[in-house]
Amino acid sequence: MSTQKSVRATVDSVEASEALRLDQEKTEELVAALNSDLAATYVLYFQLKKHHWNVEGAEFRDIHEYLGEAAEDAEEAADELAERAQALGGVPLSRGAQLEERAPVEPEGDDVYDIRTSLRNDMEMYGEIIEQMRDHVELAQGLGDHATAELLRQHLLTVEEHAHHLEHYLEDDTLVSEETLN
Numbered sequence: 001m002s003t004q005k006s007v008r009a010t011v012d013s014v015e016a017s018e019a020l021r022l023d024q025e026k027t028e029e030l031v032a033a034l035n036s037d038l039a040a041t042y043v044l045y046f047q048l049k050k051h052h053w054n055v056e057g058a059e060f061r062d063i064h065e066y067l068g069e070a071a072e073d074a075e076e077a078a079d080e081l082a083e084r085a086q087a088l089g090g091v092p093l094s095r096g097a098q099l100e101e102r103a104p105v106e107p108e109g110d111d112v113y114d115i116r117t118s119l120r121n122d123m124e125m126y127g128e129i130i131e132q133m134r135d136h137v138e139l140a141q142g143l144g145d146h147a148t149a150e151l152l153r154q155h156l157l158t159v160e161e162h163a164h165h166l167e168h169y170l171e172d173d174t175l176v177s178e179e180t181l182n
Helices: 024-054 060-087 096-102 115-142 146-169
Strands: none
Touching: 024 060, 024 096, 024 115, 024 146, 060 115, 060 146, 115 146
């Protein structure tokens, strides 16, 4: 527990940065969008890590490594989203329960599922994040925050790339023989 006597900023407060020259109302909208993306990204991160830890089967190594890389990309994106929210004058979300509560995506259950189900769940979550990020790119652009729009565009490209890779993993074509699968 903190020994600090006074709170410098509360989680839902926004104090627009004078240096960035965005008005208070715009900044509040942008920080809310960034915090929503941050929460979604962390929920995705933990789901990817869960699948990374639990993947089994003939294609274990490739999928294990891929999910590890995808989780690293999500963690990096979360850091950049949080730093941008802070730079705008907001307080980035930072507690696990708070992140899951405010995320616009639902994680799968705690149980371990077969890898195809897990990857389908990941692809679905990526799709939901893609839709939201597209909306937030437009929001940032419309509010005149071209830097936030560009940051979100860069992350959107990465998220779309991972969704596309998952789609390939889920295709019916495989080098694993029928005998191995049975």
